[in-house]
Amino acid sequence: MEALIFMVPIALALGFCFLGAFIWANNSGQFDDLVTPAHRMLNDDDLEKTNNNEREVNNESTTSI
Amino acid sequence: MINSNTLGVTSPPSTFFIEGMKCSKCLFKIENIQNEVKGIKKVQVDMSKSIAHVNYHYDNFDQNFLEQVSALGFQAKKIDEDKSGQLLKNENRKTLNRIGVAAACMGNIMLFSISNYAGAEGSYRFWFDWLSFLLFLPVLFYSARPFLQQGVSFLKTRTPNIDIPIALVIVLGTLLSTYHLLSNKGDIYFDSLAALVFLLLCSRYLLTRIQQTYLSTNFMLPFIEAKTVKYADPISKKIATKPIQQVVFGDHILIQAGEKFPIDGHLISSTAYVNMSILTGETIPEKVIQGQMIYAGTENLSDDVLVESIKTGDHTRVGQLIKQLDREIHSKTPLTSLADKAAQWFTLLIIGIGFLFFALYSQVNFDEAIRRSLALIILACPCALALAIPLTQSLSLMKAIKSGIIIKKAEALERITKITNIVFDKTGTLTNGQFEFIKWQMEPNKIDKSVLLELEKNSRHPIAKSLVQFLSHEQLPHTEVLQIKEIIGQGVSGVFNQHQYQVKALWQKNSNSPFTSIGLYRDGQLVASADLGDKIKKEAAPLIKQLQQLKYKIFLLSGDNQRVVEGIGKQLGIPAEQIFSELSPEEKQSFIKQKNHCLMIGDGANDSVAQASSFVSIAVQGSMEAALKASDIYFNKHDLNSLLRLITIADRSLKTVKRNLAFSAIYNITAGVLALLGYINPLVAAVLMPLSSLTVLTISLLGTTYIQFPLTNKLNNLLQKKDLIWKH
Numbered sequence: 072m073e074a075l076i077f078m079v080p081i082a083l084a085l086g087f088c089f090l091g092a093f094i095w096a097n098n099s100g101q102f103d104d105l106v107t108p109a110h111r112m113l114n115d116d117d118l119e120k121t122n123n124n125e126r127e128v129n130n131e132s133t134t135s136i
Numbered sequence: 137m138i139n140s141n142t143l144g145v146t147s148p149p150s151t152f153f154i155e156g157m158k159c160s161k162c163l164f165k166i167e168n169i170q171n172e173v174k175g176i177k178k179v180q181v182d183m184s185k186s187i188a189h190v191n192y193h194y195d196n197f198d199q200n201f202l203e204q205v206s207a208l209g210f211q212a213k214k215i216d217e218d219k220s221g222q223l224l225k226n227e228n229r230k231t232l233n234r235i236g237v238a239a240a241c242m243g244n245i246m247l248f249s250i251s252n253y254a255g256a257e258g259s260y261r262f263w264f265d266w267l268s269f270l271l272f273l274p275v276l277f278y279s280a281r282p283f284l285q286q287g288v289s290f291l292k293t294r295t296p297n298i299d300i301p302i303a304l305v306i307v308l309g310t311l312l313s314t315y316h317l318l319s320n321k322g323d324i325y326f327d328s329l330a331a332l333v334f335l336l337l338c339s340r341y342l343l344t345r346i347q348q349t350y351l352s353t354n355f356m357l358p359f360i361e362a363k364t365v366k367y368a369d370p371i372s373k374k375i376a377t378k379p380i381q382q383v384v385f386g387d388h389i390l391i392q393a394g395e396k397f398p399i400d401g402h403l404i405s406s407t408a409y410v411n412m413s414i415l416t417g418e419t420i421p422e423k424v425i426q427g428q429m430i431y432a433g434t435e436n437l438s439d440d441v442l443v444e445s446i447k448t449g450d451h452t453r454v455g456q457l458i459k460q461l462d463r464e465i466h467s468k469t470p471l472t473s474l475a476d477k478a479a480q481w482f483t484l485l486i487i488g489i490g491f492l493f494f495a496l497y498s499q500v501n502f503d504e505a506i507r508r509s510l511a512l513i514i515l516a517c518p519c520a521l522a523l524a525i526p527l528t529q530s531l532s533l534m535k536a537i538k539s540g541i542i543i544k545k546a547e548a549l550e551r552i553t554k555i556t557n558i559v560f561d562k563t564g565t566l567t568n569g570q571f572e573f574i575k576w577q578m579e580p581n582k583i584d585k586s587v588l589l590e591l592e593k594n595s596r597h598p599i600a601k602s603l604v605q606f607l608s609h610e611q612l613p614h615t616e617v618l619q620i621k622e623i624i625g626q627g628v629s630g631v632f633n634q635h636q637y638q639v640k641a642l643w644q645k646n647s648n649s650p651f652t653s654i655g656l657y658r659d660g661q662l663v664a665s666a667d668l669g670d671k672i673k674k675e676a677a678p679l680i681k682q683l684q685q686l687k688y689k690i691f692l693l694s695g696d697n698q699r700v701v702e703g704i705g706k707q708l709g710i711p712a713e714q715i716f717s718e719l720s721p722e723e724k725q726s727f728i729k730q731k732n733h734c735l736m737i738g739d740g741a742n743d744s745v746a747q748a749s750s751f752v753s754i755a756v757q758g759s760m761e762a763a764l765k766a767s768d769i770y771f772n773k774h775d776l777n778s779l780l781r782l783i784t785i786a787d788r789s790l791k792t793v794k795r796n797l798a799f800s801a802i803y804n805i806t807a808g809v810l811a812l813l814g815y816i817n818p819l820v821a822a823v824l825m826p827l828s829s830l831t832v833l834t835i836s837l838l839g840t841t842y843i844q845f846p847l848t849n850k851l852n853n854l855l856q857k858k859d860l861i862w863k864h
Contacts, residue, residue, distance in 0.1 A: 075260070079267070082244070082247070083244060086240055086243070086244055087240065089240070090236060090237065090240040093236045093240075094233050094236060094237075097229055097232050097233055097236065098229060098233070100229075102229075102232060103225060103228070103229075104182045104183075104184060105184070106182075106183045106184035107163065107181055107182055107183045107184065110159075110160035110163050110183060111160075111163065111167075113160045114160070114163075114164045114167075
């Protein structure tokens with residue numbers, strides 16, 4: 072049972088690290104708008120820009136088949 | 137993310153309210169503006185509030201942004217996101233931090249108290265108890281502060297609220313647990329107290345967040361749009377602009393076509409056509425002659441006109457109407473909702489019983505008296521009521537919002553279930569609120585149509601305009617009409633192909649038609665006639681039939697003339713004795729005051745006085761901001777069927793609330809009696825309490841998640857969609 076002397080403080084410290092992380096995230100505004108980010112995730116316009124060349128290659132290969 | 141201010145001086149960001157944003161695609165389109173329009177640095181959309189924050193590089197490019205948004209098919213209006221928005225944001229973050237702290241502490245306390253319940257002994261028990269105590273301190277002093285503050289304000293002002301028993305339980309529980317901790321005997325309740333605070337905070341947060349998100353920004357749009365006005369400088373005679381607040385008596389103000397008049401005044405130009413529907417509800421535009429009064433809030437349908445200012449701001453007729461409205465809203469006694477009443481009554485009773493029992497039983501056995509009365513107070517804590525009923529309500533509100541119904545006050549949902557009379561306004565509610573071509577009574581040939589178009593093309597009369605709009609969609613041969621003359625009050629005449637043509641209004645005696653008719657004469661002989669008027673909404677007739685089947689009494693009130701109103705009432709199947717026409721706003725109000733449990737659906741400021749007096753009031757889309765201010769509910773979709781959905785949701789919500797009340801009554805009575813008899817100790821009570829809350833929460837969730845709308849309604853929607861497909 073002596074293990075508890077280490078376990079309890081470690082458990083508490085871990086717990087409060089996450090609480091600190093939560094408070095930091097909250098204060099930096101991550102939970103202000105819960106609706107828009109879910110939609111923004113679906114946007115892959117930026118992918119098109121960076122992978123433009125790859126996509127063209129893909130298109131060609133599909134048309135050739 | 138790079139801080140936008142590090143790149144030098146930027147103009148302050150602007151906030152816009154964007155109408156018509158529905159899906160992810162709309163979001164991308166709007167945010168993509170930052171790549172398309174120069175000078176715009178970043179566009180960030182908040183879909184839950186339908187607003188966009190726009191950052192600029194150096195100069196302000198509001199105009200460019202607005203142009204691009206309207207080119208994409210949305211409507212944007214610049215709004216001032218004032219300090220209250222920022223305050224709300226901070227308040228939300230604070231509450232979330234409180235919840236986070238309560239959750240972390242509660243979880244850790246539970247770990248230790250479980251060991252203690254399982255039978256930890258000796259120094260372990262001692263340390264675990266003290267750790268629980270230490271972990272409870274942040275919950276008490278930080279998380280539970282809102283409840284304790286309510287308790288303090290009750291002591292100061294003696295106005296009761298539902299947080300008092302919560303504050304009492306927290307304070308008593310803490311004191312007792314601390315006493316037990318110090319004296320090293322008896323039970324410790326830090327775990328259940330922390331859980332209580334956590335659950336209560338969660339439910340409150342959910343409720344306020346839903347209310348803020350969907351209700352605030354939509355109502356921020358200003359009432360009279362013009363913030364600056366164009367006026368003729370008395371000395372230089374040049375047109376200049378100045379803020380509306382600086383307009384004084386006698387200023388000559390220029391109002392362009394399509395603008396709303398910002399002031400009350402006399403017309404200086406010779407004639408003007410004015411849409412007075414904001415004051416009268418009448419759709420047919422009124423002709424105003426030089427020197428006659430023009431009222432603020434009405435719309436200029438003719439070309440640019442000059443008006444001499446007489447009254448501004450609060451002193452205008454509309455301003456007075458709005459002022460009266462404010463009084464109405466404040467004089468309305470807010471119905472304390474079912475939840476509040478029940479929770480207050482219930483907790484006072486429980487505390488009373490607890491103290492009475494303690495006073496009587498402490499003479500027999502002091503320790504046992506404390507244990508039993510505390511068990512009672514913990515068990516019968518109002519959390520089941522205070523938690524589940526707001527949750528049911530907020531879930532119902534959510535459900536309503538998803539169907540395009542915005543409910544301003546949750547109690548309105550409750551009141552809807554008591555409705556027996558439903559009063560409809562005509563203009564803009566049952567009808568589209570616009571002058572439109574309805575049908576030909578006598579359809580002319582293509583050449584005559586073309587002549588008609590040429591004759592009406594240059595007329596400033598709104599009836600002519602709606603006819604021109606309709607005819608311009610048809611393919612017609614070009615005709616050249618000569619000698620076009622417009623005689624005020626007589627119509628338009630002209631010559632084509634050596635025939636004398638004339639357009640004028642047809643006055644049919646004994647006609648029941650709700651429409652205005654015009655006729656085209658060739659050499660004095662009638663060759664065409666058309667009906668023009670305000671079209672009835674497609675869904676109106678089936679809706680009214682369904683409502684009548686549901687045993688609601690339907691009334692139709694309008695400021696419009698008798699012929700029009702009765703014609704429309706007849707088409708919709710409303711009995712003639714329930715149709716009232718030519719009513720002033722004040723008459724509408726007194727009519728509604730006579731009826732009990734009256735639901736008023738209206739639109740336009742002329743209804744808002746009446747709406748404030750009604751039991752429940754609904755504003756449909758496109759209505760004036762003033763009407764929104766006075767009404768409890770707002771239909772976001774252009775669809776009257778929302779009313780049926782609203783009734784279904786309200787019904788289900790009330791049923792779920794009742795089910796919750798029944799469950800919690802049974803639970804509290806049995807458990808309370810058992811606690812007083814000594815069968816339940818505070819420890820078991822602390823386990824039972826969250827279990828009962830959980831049950832009640834499940835009831836709320838199940839009760840509101842699966843709401844089925846009437847089938848007929850769905851069919852209606854399908855039919856409408858088909859119609860739309862055909863149109864395109």
